[in-house]
């Protein structure tokens with residue numbers, strides 16, 4: 001099983017307190033608690049508190065240390081987030097792979113997810129303290145995200161991974177539909193009815209069909225009408241027929 005209490009977010013040398021506050025908020029939104037700050041330039045700070053909104057408790061409990069090694073000393077798995085490929089290739093994960101690994105590991109080890117400075121990211125030395133790197137596959141012409149946005153993506157993937165691990169079913173778009181879809185038989189009857197009416201009103205000429213009925217099938221197939229909707233459509237067609245008869 002996983003244990004989110006064993007996961008910490010580490011921010012290295014953060015310049016803007018707003019990013020620290022926004023990180024705390026992102027963490028709390030996604031169910032994480034433990035924040036470590038490596039020599040932040042301004043902390044505590046009113047701007048951080050303001051940006052944290054209801055996640056001030058995370059800032060109050062944040063651990064401040066001087067160096068990255070001090071922040072990860074008790075961790076069995078350390079993953080560094082980096083926008084760029086570095087000189088020495090390092091095993092690099094996608095956010096989803098990172099989340100699966102961290103979630104599984106959190107049941108056994110303390111895990112750190114490390115994020116770098118706004119202007120320069122993590123140094124090579126810091127990245128080499130990490131077992132793996134994680135890279136968010138952003139636009140290759142501008143791949144560097146705002147620090148707190150990067151934290152949010154990684155934390156969101158952690159939450160999704162924990163839901164998968166807990167066996168929470170992925171919601172299906174059909175889950176909250178109130179009425180069953182129309183059956184094949186109902187749809188065949190509808191298409192026959194539609195064709196009859198389209199001929200009766202001279203819209204459809206079977207001798208020059210223009211693929212009309214195929215196109216109607218494709219349209220209604222895409223919509224996947226339900227039982228009540230097909231009955232409404234049939235009702236409309238019957239009324240058209242009634243008025244044609246009356247007019248004759």
Ligand code: SAH
Nearest residue numbers: 081082083115116120121135136144145150
């Ligand atoms: N200009 C810096 C990026 C700083 S962004 C550089 O090129 O390295 C601040 C931090 O956000 C980064 O250190 C990293 O931890 C995280 N981050 C930003 N974009 C990211 C991405 N595409 N993938 C992974 N982490 C990213």
